[in-house]
Amino acid sequence: MAVSGMAVSDECKLKFGELKAKRNYRFIVFKIDKQEVVVEKLGSPDETYEDFAESLPADECRYAVFDFDFTTSENCQKSKIFFIAWSPEISRVRMKMVYASSRDRFKRELDGIQVELQATDPSEMSLDIIKGRAL
Numbered sequence: 434m435a436v437s438g439m440a441v442s443d444e445c446k447l448k449f450g451e452l453k454a455k456r457n458y459r460f461i462v463f464k465i466d467k468q469e470v471v472v473e474k475l476g477s478p479d480e481t482y483e484d485f486a487e488s489l490p491a492d493e494c495r496y497a498v499f500d501f502d503f504t505t506s507e508n509c510q511k512s513k514i515f516f517i518a519w520s521p522e523i524s525r526v527r528m529k530m531v532y533a534s535s536r537d538r539f540k541r542e543l544d545g546i547q548v549e550l551q552a553t554d555p556s557e558m559s560l561d562i563i564k565g566r567a568l
Contacts, residue, residue, distance in 0.1 A: 439535045440469040441542050448472055452500055453514060453545045460485040463496040463539075465531060470496065470539050482560050494532040495519045496539060498546065503567050513567045516546040522553050 445463060452458045460476035462485075473495065474488050482499070489495055497517045504510055518536050520529050540546060548566050552558035 439465065439531075439539070441539060442469055442471045444472050445470055445539075446542055448475060449498060449543045449545070452498065456500060456512075458500070460488075460497060460499040462488055463498075464493075465535065470535070482563065486555060486558065489519045490521075492521060492523050494521070494524050494528050496532070496536065498543065499563075501563055501567055503564060505568065511567075513547045514545055515563065515566070516540055516543065516549045517558055518549070518551045519558075520551065520553050 445461075448458065448461055452461060457478060458475045459478050459480045460474075461472060462474040462476075463470050464473040465471075476485055476488065482501070485497070485499055489497065497519060499515045499517060500512055501515055502510065502512045518532065520532055540549070550558055550562070550566060
């Protein structure tokens with residue numbers, strides 16, 4: 434399926450399905466490569482949110498999903514799948530436009546996202562913000 438002129442590789446949907454159903458990844462980082470969204474990095478289940486944040490480039494846009502585990506105030510273990518649109522201020526304007534225009538269509542390909550977050554700076558996707566959005 435084309436995403437505003439953008440294709441989504443089957444691997445994106447396959448790996449997202451595995452994260453959602455089998456939880457064999459903690460996170461997935463996606464990048465747009467020659468008119469196609471592809472998987473750039475898979476984070477193993479034992480990787481942390483810090484590992485995830487460090488895997489996003491400082492000067493390029495990315496899409497990512499992160500499986501966030503947390504405990505509710507009633508002491509229940511839960512998890513939520515976050516979709517993060519990473520668009521750093523210093524990335525190229527054209528890149529930001531391409532990622533912004535393809536985001537919603539790409540997100541629809543990933544069935545099961547519970548929270549969306551847009552960040553232009555690491556502080557906008559800090560662990561505190563993630564926790565706050567999860568509850």
